[in-house]
Amino acid sequence: MAQVPIIHPPLEGTQLVIGTIAVSLAVFMNVLDTTIANVSIPSISGDLGVSSDQGTWVITSFAVANAISVPLTGWLTERIGQVRLFMASVVLFVISSWLCGLAPTLPFLLASRVLQGAVAGPMIPLSQTLLLASYPRAKAPMALSIWAMTSLVAPVVGPILGGWISDNITWPWIFYVNIPIGAIAAVATWAIFRDRESVVRKAPIDLVGLALLITWVGSLQIMLDKGKDLDWFSSTTIVMLALTAVIAFAFFVIWEVTAEHPVVDLSLFKLRNFAGGTVAQSVGYGLFFGNLVLLPLWLQTDIGYTATDAGMIMAPVGVFAILLSLVIGKILPRTDARYIATASFVVFALCYWMRSRYTTVVDTYALTVPTLIQGVAMAGFFTALVSITLSGLPGNRIPAASGLSNFVRIMCAATGTSIFQTAWEHRSTLHHTQLVTQANPYNPTFDATVQQMTQLGLSQQQAWGLFNLMATQQAAQLGVNDLFYISAGIFIALIVLIWITKPERVTNRDASAAASAAH
Template sequence: MAQSQAQAPHPPLEGTQLVIGTIAVSLAVFMNVLDTSIANVSIPSISGDLGVSSDQGTWVITSFAVANAISVPLTGWLTDRIGQVRLFMASIVLFVISSWMCGLSPNLPFLLASRVLQGAVAGPMIPLSQTLLLASYPRAKAPMALSMWAMTTLIAPVAGPILGGWISDNISWPWIFYVNIPVGIVAALATWAIFRNRDSVIKKAPIDIVGLVLLITWVGSLQVMLDKGKDLDWFSSTTIVVLGLTAVIALAFFIVWELTDKHPVVDLSLFKLRNFTGGTVALAVGYGLYFGNLVLLPLWLQTDIGYTATDAGLVLAPVGVFAIILSPVTGKILPRTDPRYISTASFLIFALVFWMRSRYTTGVDTYSLMLPTLIQGIGMAGFFIPLVSITLSGLPGHRIPAASGLSNFVRIMCGGIGTSIFETAWDHRSILHHAQLTEHAHAYNPVFDQSITQMGGVGLNQAQAYGLFNSMTTQQAAQLGVNDLFYVSAGIFVALIALIWVTRPERAGSGDSAAAASAAH
């Protein structure tokens, strides 16, 4: 991608063209990032309307994430073959079409197929938006361009749950996808008007077909195993065993092939570098925890606490307040300080947030729900850019695109895996707690016997009293299960700090900082 640009340099845009070009790229990014979170609070509505369970409904999120993860590493090869402007345009147009298909979906399989297409065509959009934006501004103003771009990526995840919740409650869930259509059309027309004569040179480049097939095989097998594992009772099922073995074998062949191929689809040799490995793993695992909890929290609020989709979205909204205010500050101080300090502070804040959530009860109030989310915004402001700065530290310029693509691939993949793991773990912990709570529900337990007697005193017969007790036990078990996951998340964030300090980032100049920032999302 960088090579193509070097062969056909274009002067920076000026005046109205620069404004329109920035808006066009930002709209495309906003639409893309919005779709990673807008469906989160709408899963119960989608599941109910399509007649599937909530855990099946979460495939709507994970299918997008996995398809997106697979397509991100192919951005460079596709750019060489198609051209960056044409590829960016194609991504926008196909994203709009797939969004329309999602809204029209009559059943879950059709919706999942549409989301897979949507995720696949969305893959090149984020890297190319950075490329087009940086090429549009003078080098001296690159930090300003990237800060504007970063603001868009911070606003979209905050707007997603609120917009998704409001649409689900007041209109209908298909409109969470239809909203992309007018935004995408405007972005496509503006992009074509401004950038159509600024395309990169097209050149033929070989593709690692074997590596691509192996990549799709192990990623797809792993994700289906994670999604279906709970329904099929995990490794007691032949299907799950086959999927697990397929994923492991394909991954093993993938690693060997990619390390020996002349034109690998993914440059795994980057993992030999301490900074890249430490930064990438810390960022990916941290993102997987964050995204898994981002799905779990509204789902728990709606299924067990009685929140509407809109209210669940509003609970998540405060995360954007400090994130948007403090992100420019992070960008300013990063070149003058060790990024490990900022990352450590961010991870400690995330740990504090999840510990606070682990103290929730079934009678949790709105203030207790929103305070940790507000604090989490401080951690978000120092999460992406410092870790990417560490990941890319010391790399020569020609390796940065490959490193950015691989780091993004691992991060996005962990986001999809995190969703599946949290869903399954919550179900298992809830079942365990339910069994432990009901062990004491017998006639020889005076507390239980007194509770049933009191229920009878208000007019409930024995069957109704037992039913009410079971309902209360189920709610409490779900609460304890979600608390377990919040507590474990806090502990993992603390443990990840060790990975940050294994790295030895070099002091970056302004150009390196800009390159790092451009890959942050």
């Protein structure tokens, strides 16, 4: 006999405030950890006595485990219950963070990071579910806005905070900082949500689907993280990882669409709103994340910025993202979410077009203005697209839908990072080759430049070396400009995906489904 869903009423007053803060703190802690360790790899590697290449496994291990566990959210929720699963995720995340900080060796640290990434997976999808179920149906967009605000600010804060901790304290504190945040989140979550558990349903475990998921996601994630270091497909290791990922993915899709109790509900992609919203959100986030990595890297390697200064250039992005998120939450019920998503993508395109016009003498003002404006786009990006993606879904499918859409988004972020770093290297090499072909005695401009340098006291070899250095810097600049320009074009193209959806107003069925997500 089928179990009757339990529909919990929305939270009110102090309970709603505490519940929102608790869930938001957990989200912030989780997303922060995806970027906070990136700038600390040199410190970690040096302290543990390993190379920087080995140290990057600290990032890879977390990413692989996290990518595998996120799409399992719906499956785990049915068997454990959304509140118990969320609580377990937060508590185990705190424990694994503590173990990461205590790590005396790299293998111990990597094992702790695998645990941390695995238990972090369900936290973000369930945070959406719990928030949506806590708010009255008319205020569902406000819940999404609060979620989006914490999710977007944390990746920007991570590198800044990680760099400051590594420079001024010691690297274990990039993990210890999670302990007080997670403890507060866990206590508050249990106090507010313990009586709002969902119905548990014991269904058979899809071991084949789970094994295939682990195989293809793990292979793809390692390939993306290590591809650049191993020169991509000139490496046998990368070729084998790619083949494994493709074959395992093909079998995974075939198995999951025919399985009676699939570990991942791929049938969600039959829904127009879910498919269009997920792809638009994920590709857009991949572009955003790829540029989030590219810009500070370019500033540090070619413009002479320190890690801290480069991080501070990115900080203004949070200003409008925070200020406007709640405003978007208020106006979303009265308008079509596609208008807000379209406006966000247009603003993103404008920002990247502005950046595509940078030169090697770019000043702080020119760097800061697009970053500040980008916060406007970020304010509406997640709120509108998550609303579109979940529109029309019954409450019992929201955990699975949220988990699957977040999984696609995370994989696109990893793919975007790898593509941008590799593409920048290739474009820079191409531009460098084009520039140095002009360096010959038959080019009067080059010849005059060398003569000017020699008149200043440089030898001919030194003059050529200086010219090559200038060409390298200019080539890197042209390469990064190419990627900014391409990013602008893709954001405009993605608008088509937004308009193939037909979301229902969040005040109607979408909000109703969200409000009943606790059953």
